[in-house]
Amino acid sequence: MATQTPVSPVADRTTALRPSGRMLEVLHEWVTTVDHKKIGLMYIAYALVFMLIAGVQALLMRIQLAVPNNHFVSPQEFNRLFTMHGTTMVFFVGMPILFGFGNYLVPLMIGARDMAFPRLNAFSFWIAGFGGLLLYFSYFAGSGLYAAGTAPDVGWFAYAPLTARAFSPGHSTDYWTLGVLLSGIGTIGTALNIVTTTICMRCPGMKMSRMPLLVWLYFVTCCMVFVAVSPLTAAQIMLMIDRYLGGHFFDTQAGGSAVLWMHFFWIFGHPEVYILVLPAFGFANEIIPVFSRKAIFGYPAMVGATVGIGFISLSVWAHHMFSVGLGPGANAFFTFATMVISVPTGIKIFNWLATLWGGNIHFTTSMMFAVGFLFQFLIAGLTGIMLSVAPFDWQLTGSYFVVAHFHYVLVGAILFMIFSAFYYWFPKMSGRVLVEKLGKWHFWLFLIGFHLTFDFMHIPGMLGMPRRIYTYEADRGWAMWNMIISSGAVLQAIAILIFVYNMVWSYFKGPVAGPDPWDAWTLEWTTTSPPPAYNFAVLPTVESRRPLWDLKHPEDPDSNYE
Amino acid sequence: MLIRTTISAIHILAFGLVPTSIFSPAGTPAHSIFDLSMFVFAITGTIFLVVAGLLLYALIRYRNQPGHTGREPTQIYGSNQIEVSWTVIPILIVVVLFLTSARVIFTTQAAPKPKKALDVVVIGHQFWWEFRYPKLGIVTANELHVPVSDPLHPTPTYLTMSSADTDHSFWVPRLAGKTDVIPNKVNVMWIDPATPGLYLGQCAQYCGTQHALMLIRVYADSPSDFAAWVARQKMPAVESADAAEGEAVFQRNACINCHTVAGTVATGRFGPDLTHLASRDTIASGALPNTEENLRGWVDNPDHYKPGALMPPMHLNQHDLDAVTKYLTTLR
Structure with a gap:
């Protein structure tokens, strides 16, 4: 690392003799690193750890709900479980894993040697990491509703006034507030970094219109972070003022407004969904063309649709509040705005379809996850349209139908695309390819488990089962569906274990990847796997959107058509 | 059709x-x-x-497909x-x-409200529902009685809703979509069941520990049944001689701080109105059938049935517990 003081050869040799000394040295190197690749990998590792924790929380909830009137966990424990599961998955799994890939890939794909602000990058990671640890420290230090619990138990959207001191007297809500606040600071830092990197650090020849779509998607996502995460951060500070400095923003017993919190939360919360899904679209935009052996169909339309989604997503938040009593005018407006967003989203699906059309599709594990993404995102979009119809939403909101819908987005679309990205870029990150046979097991088990759980989860919602209930009556006809849902969860858990095993095994013994295992077209595949510190010995110059295509097909380069 | x-x-x-x-x-x-x-x-x-x-x-x-030439597609x-x-x-x-x-x-x-509509005030509480009929002078809990509404001469019930504590949501899926019940905000919704019967629902907005057992029962009564129900609910609490001991225990304990029994010294408003408790099919917001055994167990230790319920265990001795239970069963 060029940023560290050079170590003298003598001192170097002595530490190499002692294994513990070497361990410390490696640890020191990772803790002090400002290299975008190392930070990216730390983001990903951190997110994977939290994913396992939040996955166990999901399993415990599914055991509790598998049969009616179950006593596997107490109501207090169940309320903590869904609060921690939601908060962890959104803030400490989804965001860091996507920023991890972004950190790793954006500089490589635009031919840069690092992010624009390497030290801000490290700061953002560590502050977000600290936020996650603080949230989990509440298990040891906090106390919840009626001082009965330890971890936060107010739900991941923490509606006022449940978070007021009158209803949450302990400190668990404070851990939630501070954890989310710190994660938000890290998020804004990284977003600032990616936006600046994209604008300022592109290699010679890479105009904005030649950037890989993944970079475009991250660029739009990060711009949205500024607008969306700031209100959440503000709301957290207002909540702290309410709880400790006698403020009354959300304190309904002193004239505050519960609805105000909902507005603050969802003006963050809905763009947040797009903040999470746009990077997943970005992965799809790189992976689907490579395994179809065709250029992406309609690049300008894809960019336009992304920017369109970015803007429209800022005007749809109150579709989370159709039952709040905003009045028919507001409900009609947000119905319309929400439906409109399906147009650019539809354009994306059609463009992926057209990319597949006439291609030569290679069903690698990575591509299979991407195909799963396409079908599942289609369904998630269509149930989203159902929810955008305000009257239909009056029945569906707050029910298991909504839980099924957003898990279809978060798991069926985003997580599938994240798995796809793992199989695609793991060779670049580690130098070794993930074993395909284990990958196929992972895919099929996860696919079956996913559909058992989340397809059937729509049904109890339509049969009147609200979300966030720790148990239900036997006479409601929900029991069979819940049993199926829970059994699917077990399959997904097994699939995740196979995936973890595959990563560990392949890291040491997987087939060696070489610089370009997929015969791909973007700049990260021009450098070694894993790339050296500073990525490129000589900065590349590009002539088109697919520089490696031009290199591999000098007789018919892309630059002729752009 | x-x-x-x-x-x-x-x-x-x-x-x-x-x-x-x-x-x-x-x-x-x-x-x-x-x-x-x-x-x-x-x-x-x-x-x-x-x-x-x-x-x-x-x-x-x-x-x-196998045997592909390896040439890139167009x-x-x-x-x-x-x-x-x-x-x-x-x-x-x-x-x-x-x-x-x-x-x-x-x-x-934005439907215009018919003149013959019935008005009910719905107040959400941590983990139960209060129903007040302002024009009829009735207060009850958890079991909402409404008249059936003939489509030709509609008599819908308009629910004016707010919350005493956290957010709740009123959801009876067979009658209407849900409407949130929010403190410091008044929401209105209407229902008009066309056939007599019992319609079930529950709170649909996370409101705290016992969100799951905050159940709703809506009874759509025929016009004559509804009139009979109203007539009985308007009466003060039944005074019965063999429950006098239980009434005395009830009134000298903390029960009266939270519960009302119309016509007596019990005027608390934090918990459900008990004036006609025995006329209800369930207790604990629909979580338990209203039997003598359940009532006794509930008064002894509500946490056993609904962990996190806000009613404290009363710590009565067996004799007093029996007496209070007897008293409660007479409140027809």
Whole structure:
């Protein structure tokens, strides 16, 4: 690392003799690193750890709900479980894993040697990491509703006034507030970094219109972070003022407004969904063309649709509040705005379809996850349209139908695309390819488990089962569906274990990847796997959107058509 | 009508007789949502079949087959005509869907209130429902009685709702969509069950530890049954001589701080009104059948049935516990 003081050869040799000394040295190197690749990998590792924790929380909830009137966990424990599961998955799994890939890939794909602000990058990671640890420290230090619990138990959207001191007297809500606040600071830092990197650090020849779509998607996502995460951060500070400095923003017993919190939360919360899904679209935009052996169909339309989604997503938040009593005018407006967003989203699906059309599709594990993404995102979009119809939403909101819908987005679309990205870029990150046979097991088990759980989860919602209930009556006809849902969860858990095993095994013994295992077209595949510190010995110059295509097909380069 | 009957038959076959299904509507708001939802299902279902069909076709038709030459397929970068068409068609679908939805939004939320409508004030509490009939002078809890509404001469019930503590949501799926019950905000919704019967529901907005057992029971009574119910509920509490001891225990303990028994010194408002407790089918917000055994157990230790319920265990001795239970069962 060029940023560290050079170590003298003598001192170097002595530490190499002692294994513990070497361990410390490696640890020191990772803790002090400002290299975008190392930070990216730390983001990903951190997110994977939290994913396992939040996955166990999901399993415990599914055991509790598998049969009616179950006593596997107490109501207090169940309320903590869904609060921690939601908060962890959104803030400490989804965001860091996507920023991890972004950190790793954006500089490589635009031919840069690092992010624009390497030290801000490290700061953002560590502050977000600290936020996650603080949230989990509440298990040891906090106390919840009626001082009965330890971890936060107010739900991941923490509606006022449940978070007021009158209803949450302990400190668990404070851990939630501070954890989310710190994660938000890290998020804004990284977003600032990616936006600046994209604008300022592109290699010679890479105009904005030649950037890989993944970079475009991250660029739009990060711009949205500024607008969306700031209100959440503000709301957290207002909540702290309410709880400790006698403020009354959300304190309904002193004239505050519960609805105000909902507005603050969802003006963050809905763009947040797009903040999470746009990077997943970005992965799809790189992976689907490579395994179809065709250029992406309609690049300008894809960019336009992304920017369109970015803007429209800022005007749809109150579709989370159709039952709040905003009045028919507001409900009609947000119905319309929400439906409109399906147009650019539809354009994306059609463009992926057209990319597949006439291609030569290679069903690698990575591509299979991407195909799963396409079908599942289609369904998630269509149930989203159902929810955008305000009257239909009056029945569906707050029910298991909504839980099924957003898990279809978060798991069926985003997580599938994240798995796809793992199989695609793991060779670049580690130098070794993930074993395909284990990958196929992972895919099929996860696919079956996913559909058992989340397809059937729509049904109890339509049969009147609200979300966030720790148990239900036997006479409601929900029991069979819940049993199926829970059994699917077990399959997904097994699939995740196979995936973890595959990563560990392949890291040491997987087939060696070489610089370009997929015969791909973007700049990260021009450098070694894993790339050296500073990525490129000589900065590349590009002539088109697919520089490696031009290199591999000098007789018919892309630059002729752009 | 035929379509509705067919759908409800399919629905019973698929899901069984579910008391809370949105697909067996029994009131105007639920019916209009049901009809709209069928239209939305038809449109989204068609879109799914078309797009998923094309996807499946492309995946099979253009898969990499053994013996492929290794030559790259023809590179196609886009097509303005196609892209315009798959932008315009969705826009048209959106316009149609929006106009249909807007109609139901306005007919439900901006419907003029009929003169004969019944008014009920709904107050959400941490983990139970208070129902007040201001024009009738009735206060009750958890079990809402309303008259059936004849479609020709509608007598809907208008619920004016707010919360005493955290957010709740009033959801009885067969009668209407849900409306949130929020402190410092007054919301109004209406229901008009056409056939007598019991309609179940529950709180649909996370409100604290016992959100799960904050159940709702709506009894749609025939006009004569409703009149009889009103007449009885208007009366003060029954005084019965053999329950005098239990009444004394009730009144000298903390019970009266939270509960009202009309016509006595008990005027608390934090817990449910008990004036006609014995006329209700359930206790603990629908969580338990209203039997003597359950009442006794509940008074002794509510946490055993509903961990996190706000009523404290009363720590009465066995004798007093029996007496209070006896007293409560006489409050017809």
